[in-house]
Amino acid sequence: MTEKPEKRNFFQDVYEVVEQIPAGRVTSYGAIASYLGSKGSARMVGWALIASHPAIKIPAHRVVNRIGMLTGSQHFDSPNAMQERLEQEGVKVENNQVVDFQKLFWDPAKELL
DNA sequence: GACTTGACACAGG
DNA sequence: TCCTGTGCCAAGT
Numbered sequence: 001m002t003e004k005p006e007k008r009n010f011f012q013d014v015y016e017v018v019e020q021i022p023a024g025r026v027t028s029y030g031a032i033a034s035y036l037g038s039k040g041s042a043r044m045v046g047w048a049l050i051a052s053h054p055a056i057k058i059p060a061h062r063v064v065n066r067i068g069m070l071t072g073s074q075h076f077d078s079p080n081a082m083q084e085r086l087e088q089e090g091v092k093v094e095n096n097q098v099v100d101f102q103k104l105f106w107d108p109a110k111e112l113l
Numbered sequence: 114g115a116c117t118t119g120a121c122a123c124a125g126g
Numbered sequence: 127t128c129c130t131g132t133g134c135c136a137a138g139t
Contacts, residue, residue, distance in 0.1 A: 010135090010136090011136095028121085029120070029121050029122085030122055030123095033121085033134090039122090039134090040121090040122075040123090040133065040134040040135085041134050041136090042120095042121040042122055043119060043121050043134065043135070043136085044119095044121095044135055044136065045120080045121080046119070046121065047119065047120080047137070049120060050119085050120065051137085053120095063120080064120085066121070066123095071120055073120085075120055076120095082120095115139105116139090117138085117139080118136105118138080118139095119135105119136095119137095121133105121134095122134095124130105124132085124133105125129105125130090125131085125132100126130085126131100
């Protein structure tokens with residue numbers, strides 16, 4: 001009997017969490033991974049976003065690394081698309097880095113709960 | 114079937 | 127304080 005690895009939900013879970021990120025807020029891959037239970041699997045979150053792009057529509061631009069750097073901007077349609085999108089939502093971005101990242105940080109483990 | 118890569122995070126030097 | 131190395135898990139080749 002073919003087992004159903006719950007990890008399969010991992011991708012779906014990532015989409016659910018990212019979709020719930022409020023506009024003007026940002027979160028980190030590690031925060032999502034930790035919320036999902038796979039603390040050390042921050043890379044999987046990024047991998048999930050790639051798999052979701054562009055088929056699944058999710059505010060992936062609101063997901064950045066722990067320092068608030070738009071490392072994934074290169075994977076968007078345009079390298080500036082991510083930054084433009086964030087600024088459009090009211091998030092200040094400078095040098096591919098989110099300004100006041102700590103202030104705009106949205107922790108799913110606390111906010112979403 | 115096994116190795117390498119990858120949108121990260123943390124520890125050590 | 128900054129840089130380098132290692133660890134995590136899954137998908138791609």
